[in-house]
Amino acid sequence: MMQDLESKVISLAICCGDPSGIGPEIALEATYRAQQAYAKDKNPVKFILCGPSAVWERAAAVLSSRMQIALADLDCVYTAKNVAVLPDYGHATALGGQIALSALDDAILLAKSLQVQAIVTAPVCKHSLYQAGVQVPGQTEYLAQAFLVPRALMMLCDTHLRVILHTIHIPLRRVFDYLSPNMILETLQLADRYLSPLLKLAHARLALCALNPHAGEQGQLGDEEICYLSPALTLAQEQGLLASGPYPADTVFYEAQKGRFDAVIALYHDQAAIALKTNHLDSGVNMTLGLPVIRTSPDHGTAFDLAGTGRARMASMQQAIHFAVRAAQGRFLKED
Numbered sequence: 001m002m003q004d005l006e007s008k009v010i011s012l013a014i015c016c017g018d019p020s021g022i023g024p025e026i027a028l029e030a031t032y033r034a035q036q037a038y039a040k041d042k043n044p045v046k047f048i049l050c051g052p053s054a055v056w057e058r059a060a061a062v063l064s065s066r067m068q069i070a071l072a073d074l075d076c077v078y079t080a081k082n083v084a085v086l087p088d089y090g091h092a093t094a095l096g097g098q099i100a101l102s103a104l105d106d107a108i109l110l111a112k113s114l115q116v117q118a119i120v121t122a123p124v125c126k127h128s129l130y131q132a133g134v135q136v137p138g139q140t141e142y143l144a145q146a147f148l149v150p151r152a153l154m155m156l157c158d159t160h161l162r163v164i165l166h167t168i169h170i171p172l173r174r175v176f177d178y179l180s181p182n183m184i185l186e187t188l189q190l191a192d193r194y195l196s197p198l199l200k201l202a203h204a205r206l207a208l209c210a211l212n213p214h215a216g217e218q219g220q221l222g223d224e225e226i227c228y229l230s231p232a233l234t235l236a237q238e239q240g241l242l243a244s245g246p247y248p249a250d251t252v253f254y255e256a257q258k259g260r261f262d263a264v265i266a267l268y269h270d271q272a273a274i275a276l277k278t279n280h281l282d283s284g285v286n287m288t289l290g291l292p293v294i295r296t297s298p299d300h301g302t303a304f305d306l307a308g309t310g311r312a313r314m315a316s317m318q319q320a321i322h323f324a325v326r327a328a329q330g331r332f333l334k335e336d
Contacts, residue, residue: 009044010117010328013107016051017122020087020096021302022312024059027122030317032069051103052083065310089308092125097132100124108146111293118294118324123302137169140288152290158280162263163272164191175268184232188243194289204262207252208245211267215248282315285323294327296320
């Protein structure tokens, strides 16, 4: 799907996300800005806005206080489905979940029919998805099911830091159920398989984050590093992977950001998210590794309190579009 794209049009599906949150407005503004930027680029980029036209029209109205965006003037295709009623801003609703899911389904169909090379999803509210009857905890898991992928990895990234999650949306006490050497080995294998080509490397340098303070202090503060993490690393190294650790969580992200590692493997959601969002909340991107299509998303939520005010920042959404385009062009995070 990524071959010979230098002279071909690259198409992106932009999903509206939960219409009760900031998703539609940041998606619309970021798409508008991206169109202006890529109009000057030698590689053409096209956008398909997925979601009811009423959602996009309301987003354009929100943005009208500081910029004029007429949908008819945008060089975009958007799915023509409409809805009679939109949910109010600021609350999780079943209708909001249904609309977000419908947009995502449109994007999945476009990807399966090879009409787009990448999907960029605006934020959703997981409670809205649950109310709408979705039985998975997020868009990453939903996409994996839709593309029949046994397991996809969530990578939170900026240009200077990449963090891949061993577990995603599960309660913290269940993380211990996923710490067997074979499970950790699988994450290291998948991370190497999916990330290395994007970085144009034979093997990515992967740092495994420890679970306990000070990496367990040789068992004095916990033995998970000795019993599970180190054996997984030994197996990975025997297979030729450039995996090392386990490293204490309070220093490994700093070292990765300085260039010592290509990615950190975090063991649970907040271990990864806190590290990334502390310094890169406005520019961080959530990228799914392992799908047959590129998928990115801003690394933040629906921000119900800002929805409809016109004050939402679209920097992370803009970065998600930028990363998706670069990946589709085969130059993801590669210096030009």
